[in-house]
Structure formats: C-alpha cells, structure tokens
Amino acid sequence: MIARVLTVAGSAAQGSAGIQADLKTFQERDVYGMAAITAIVANNPVTSEGMFTNSLEAIEAQFYTAVKNVGVDGVKTGMLFTKEIISLVVRLLEKNAPASLVVDPVMIGKMGSQLLKDDAIEEMRERLFPLATVITPxxxxxxxxxESGPITSKEEMKHAAKSLHRFGADYVIIKGGALPEDAVDILYDGNGFMEWEQPRIDTIHTSGAGCSFSAAIAAELAKGAAVEQAVNTAKAYVTAAIEHALDFGKGIGSTYHAAYRKHRAR
Structure with missing residues (x-):
C-alpha cells in the first residue's frame, strides 16, 4: 500500500508554499497526501486582508477524516498560527500518534507576514516539539x-541545535539558507551532527522551499526511510526545486516542485 501523509498547515493561495507545496511534494515523492487546513493566507491585493483562520471544529473534522477514513503513516505540521490551534493539534496527535511527525515551526512568510502569534511560541516549544521525530527551523x-541573538555561523548553528534538542524532539535540523556563505543544513540527534552544504544558488525565487523540504522529509519517513536518509533525499529534492525556480514576474517566485523528477534521476 502507498504510504499516507497528512499535512496540518495553512493554505497559500499563490500555490508556492503551505498546503499547496506540501501536496505537490507528496505527489512528487510518491506518497498519498492529505490536508487539514488551519488557515488561509491570501494577501488580497485589493482589500489588504491576508489571514483567515479556520475554526477548531473544522481543523479537528479534517484531521479525523484523514485518520479514520484513510489512515496516516506520517504527519507534518506547518503554519499553526495560534496557541489554541497548537493545543488542539497536540491533543489530536496524542490521541492518534503517527509513526513519524515532522514539525516545521513556520513563523514568518517570505513576504514578511507573521504566521505564528507571539504567544503561541511557548506552546509549540513545550508541547508540540516533544512529540516530534524531526523539527526543521x-x-x-x-x-x-x-529568544537568542543572531545565528551567523556553523558553530552557532550547532549550539542552537543542541539547545533546541532539549525540548524533546528526536532530531533537530537547522536550515542555514540565510547564512552569508554557502547554504548549510545541520542535523543533530542528541549525540552527533551531520552536515549538508551546497553552493548558494543565485535566485530570490525560493517561496515554499522550507515547506517543501519538511514535506519531503515527512514523505520519506512515511515510506520507512531513516531520518538521515530522509533528510538527504529532501535536500536533493529542494535544491533542484530552487535551481529551477519559477519567476512569475512579481515578487518572490516559487520553487519548482517537479524539478527533481524532470532534471535529476531518482
């Protein structure tokens, strides 16, 4: 049977990030994708409104539709936005523990929009992280x-990974795309580190890169891959997606989710 993965995250109307990026990634990585939408991010250019949260009842209904009617081999969380939504998701995951859980602590969008309320950070840190197989900040x-100062080097990333690991996740991977030099990601399992380093790709069109990376990890874990191999595959997948990013002529364009299949051998 095909592996089944549920994403609990926000919907991004432009199609590059959030639920849309997750489902595209699940399809590309050959798993069956399902979604529980927490909020809709639309950035309406006419009204300037951009954030529309779903009710807790609607989120719970979507979650149980996936879990009870299809079954779930892995879960990924993305944009959760409020303390109340995080509390609900924690309760649902505690009652229906998946074999693997990838937590992408989505906080700020590519356009600078706030995607997690300030008073929700502690709830995520103290209650959701301990349930996670991997967290991907x-x-x-x-x-x-x-609540630290800037992280500007690989050594500071390693220190941060150790600090984050204390909140209870099995693995922490810190994405270093914002470093001034080559892009490096660092994985920590409580004992040692693994590093993935790539030359920086000269593009601003990276919308959805983080969502797609964590979704690819979730897909590989659901298929039975070890965490290190899942991260390795996800890194190659998202690197190809950035190399062949899509520019629609306005703002930050999208990573191209089919690029790994089209331009690289599986």
Missing amino acids: NLHEAERIM
Whole structure:
C-alpha cells in the first residue's frame, strides 16, 4: 500500500508554499497526501486582508477524516498560527500518534507576514516539539524559539541545535539558507551532527522551499526511510526545486516542485 501523509498547515493561495507545496511534494515523492487546513493566507491585493483562520471544529473534522477514513503513516505540521490551534493539534496527535511527525515551526512568510502569534511560541516549544521525530527551523525561527541573538555561523548553528534538542524532539535540523556563505543544513540527534552544504544558488525565487523540504522529509519517513536518509533525499529534492525556480514576474517566485523528477534521476 502507498504510504499516507497528512499535512496540518495553512493554505497559500499563490500555490508556492503551505498546503499547496506540501501536496505537490507528496505527489512528487510518491506518497498519498492529505490536508487539514488551519488557515488561509491570501494577501488580497485589493482589500489588504491576508489571514483567515479556520475554526477548531473544522481543523479537528479534517484531521479525523484523514485518520479514520484513510489512515496516516506520517504527519507534518506547518503554519499553526495560534496557541489554541497548537493545543488542539497536540491533543489530536496524542490521541492518534503517527509513526513519524515532522514539525516545521513556520513563523514568518517570505513576504514578511507573521504566521505564528507571539504567544503561541511557548506552546509549540513545550508541547508540540516533544512529540516530534524531526523539527526543521530555519535560522530566524531558531533565534525566536530560543529568544537568542543572531545565528551567523556553523558553530552557532550547532549550539542552537543542541539547545533546541532539549525540548524533546528526536532530531533537530537547522536550515542555514540565510547564512552569508554557502547554504548549510545541520542535523543533530542528541549525540552527533551531520552536515549538508551546497553552493548558494543565485535566485530570490525560493517561496515554499522550507515547506517543501519538511514535506519531503515527512514523505520519506512515511515510506520507512531513516531520518538521515530522509533528510538527504529532501535536500536533493529542494535544491533542484530552487535551481529551477519559477519567476512569475512579481515578487518572490516559487520553487519548482517537479524539478527533481524532470532534471535529476531518482
């Protein structure tokens, strides 16, 4: 049977990030994708409104539709936005523990929009992280979670990974795309580190890169891969997606989710 993965995250109307990026990634990585939408991010250019949260009842209904009607081999969380939504998701995951859980602590969008309320950070850190197989913060998210100063080097990333690991996740991977030099990601399992380093790709069109990376990890874990191999595959997948990113002529364009299949051998 095909592996089944549920994403609990926000919907991004432009199609590059959030639920849309997750489902595209699940399809590309050959797993059956399902979604529980927590909020809709639309950035309406006419009204300037951009954030529309779903009710807790609607989120719970979507979750149980996937779990009870299809079954779930792995779960990924993305944008959760409020303390109340995180509390609900924790309760649902505690009652229906998946074989693997990838937590992408989405906080700030590519356009600078706030995607996690300030009073929700502690709830995520103290209650959701301990349930996670892997958490995947970028540098800015790691700084906010730890309430630390800027992370500007690989050594500081390693220190941050150790600090984040204490919150209870099995693995921590910190994404270093915002470093001034080559892009490096660092994985920590409580004992040692693994590093993935790539030359920086000269593009601003990276919308959805973080969502797609964590979704690819979730897909590989659901298929039975070890965490290190899942990260390795996800890194290759998202690197190809950035190398062949899509520019629609306005703002930050999208990573191209089919690039790994089209331009690289599986």
